[in-house]
Amino acid sequence: MTDTEPSPAVSETAESIATMEIRGAATIASAAAEALAEQAEAAAEADATASDPEAFRASLRAAARTLRETRPTAVSLPNALRYVLQRMEGDSVDRLRRSVVDASEAFVRQLDRAQEDLGQVGANRLADGDTVMTHCHSTDALACIEAAVEQGKSISAVVKETRPRQQGHITAEQLRDAGVPVTLIVDSAARRYLDEVDHVVVGADSIAADGGVINKIGTSGLAVNARERGVPIMTAAQTIKLHPETLTGHTVEIEMRDEAEVIDPEAREAIGEIDVENPAFDVTPPRYMDAIVTEQGQFPPESIVTLMRELFGEGAAEPWAEP
Numbered sequence: 001m002t003d004t005e006p007s008p009a010v011s012e013t014a015e016s017i018a019t020m021e022i023r024g025a026a027t028i029a030s031a032a033a034e035a036l037a038e039q040a041e042a043a044a045e046a047d048a049t050a051s052d053p054e055a056f057r058a059s060l061r062a063a064a065r066t067l068r069e070t071r072p073t074a075v076s077l078p079n080a081l082r083y084v085l086q087r088m089e090g091d092s093v094d095r096l097r098r099s100v101v102d103a104s105e106a107f108v109r110q111l112d113r114a115q116e117d118l119g120q121v122g123a124n125r126l127a128d129g130d131t132v133m134t135h136c137h138s139t140d141a142l143a144c145i146e147a148a149v150e151q152g153k154s155i156s157a158v159v160k161e162t163r164p165r166q167q168g169h170i171t172a173e174q175l176r177d178a179g180v181p182v183t184l185i186v187d188s189a190a191r192r193y194l195d196e197v198d199h200v201v202v203g204a205d206s207i208a209a210d211g212g213v214i215n216k217i218g219t220s221g222l223a224v225n226a227r228e229r230g231v232p233i234m235t236a237a238q239t240i241k242l243h244p245e246t247l248t249g250h251t252v253e254i255e256m257r258d259e260a261e262v263i264d265p266e267a268r269e270a271i272g273e274i275d276v277e278n279p280a281f282d283v284t285p286p287r288y289m290d291a292i293v294t295e296q297g298q299f300p301p302e303s304i305v306t307l308m309r310e311l312f313g314e315g316a317a318e319p320w321a322e323p
C-alpha cells in the first residue's frame with residue numbers, strides 16, 4: 001500500500017458495493033464508515049504513512065474517493081464519508097487514527113439508533129390488522145413494520161418482487177422471519193393488490209430538497225397508483241438520506257446498471273438490434289408521497305428542506321477532495 005493506495009479492506013468493500021453484494025443505502029453507509037476505520041488502522045501501520053500525519057490524511061481521503069465512486073445514487077454513502085472525515089483530527093498519526101476509528105464507530109451506532117427510532121415513528125402509522133405493500137428491500141422500511149409487530153399489532157405484507165434484481169425476495173424472507181404473513185407478487189400485479197392494502201411502505205436512497213424521493217426503480221409508479229387508489233404511502237428514511245447538494249440546485253444522479261440484469265445476452269442476441277436500458281432508481285415527486293418518516297419524526301415531503309438546512313447547512317463539503 002502506498003500513501004494514496006487504498007488498503008485491501010477498502011478495495012474489497014468498494015468492490016462489494018459496486019457488485020451489490022453490499023447494497024441498500026443504510027448498509028452501504030455503515031460498510032463505508034467501517035472501511036475508513038480499517039484504512040486508518042492499515043495506514044497507521046504502513047511505511048509510507050505511519051509517521052507522516054499529512055500522508056495519513058491523504059490516504060484516508062484517497063480511500064474515501066475510492067468508496068465514493070462505487071455507486072452514485074445513495075447519498076448515505078458520501079454522507080457517511082463526510083461524517084467520518086470531518087471528525088479526523090490530531091497532530092500525530094496515532095491521534096488521527098483514533099479519531100477516525102471513533103468517528104466510524106459513532107456513525108454506525110447513530111445509524112442503528114436512528115433506524116430504531118424511525119421504526120417507532122413508522123409503526124405508529126400502522127394499525128392492528130393492516131396489510132402493507134413493500135417495494136425492493138429497505139432496512140428502514142422493515143424497521144417500521146417490525147416495530148409495529150413488536151408493538152403487538154398483527155400486520156401482513158404484499159411484497160413486490162422488484163425486477164430486475166428481485167430484492168423483494170430478501171424482504172419476503174425477513175418479514176416471514178419476523179412472523180409477518182407474506183404474499184409475493186410480480187411488480188406488474190401491484191395495482192391489482194393495492195385494493196387489499198392499507199399502507200405502502202418504501203425506503204429511500206436520497207431525499208431531495210423539494211421532498212422528491214429517490215428510491216428503487218418502480219417506486220414512483222407505485223406511488224401514483226397508490227394515490228389513485230387512496231392508499232397512503234410513506235418513505236422510511238433516516239436523515240443520512242437527505243441529499244445536501246440538492247439545496248444548491250444539484251440533481252441526484254440515477255445509476256444506470258448493466259443491461260444483462262434485464263435480459264440475458266443470448267436472449268438479447270436472438271431478438272436482434274434493440275436498445276436495453278436499466279435505470280436502478282427513480283424520483284417520486286413530493287405530491288405523491290404522504291409522509292417521510294425519519295428518526296426525528298414524520299414530515300410532509302415539502303417541509304423536509306427545513307430539516308435538511310438544519311442538519312447540512314447550505315451545501316455539502318467534500319472533505320475527500322485533494323487540498
Ligand SMILES: O=C(COP(=O)(O)O)[C@H](O)[C@H](O)COP(=O)(O)O
Nearest residue numbers: 023024025026138139140203204216
Ligand atoms: O432502493 C433501495 C435499494 O436499492 P439497491 O438494492 O439497488 O441498493 C432501498 O429501498 C434503499 O436503498 C433504502 O434501503 P435502506 O432502508 O436499507 O437504507
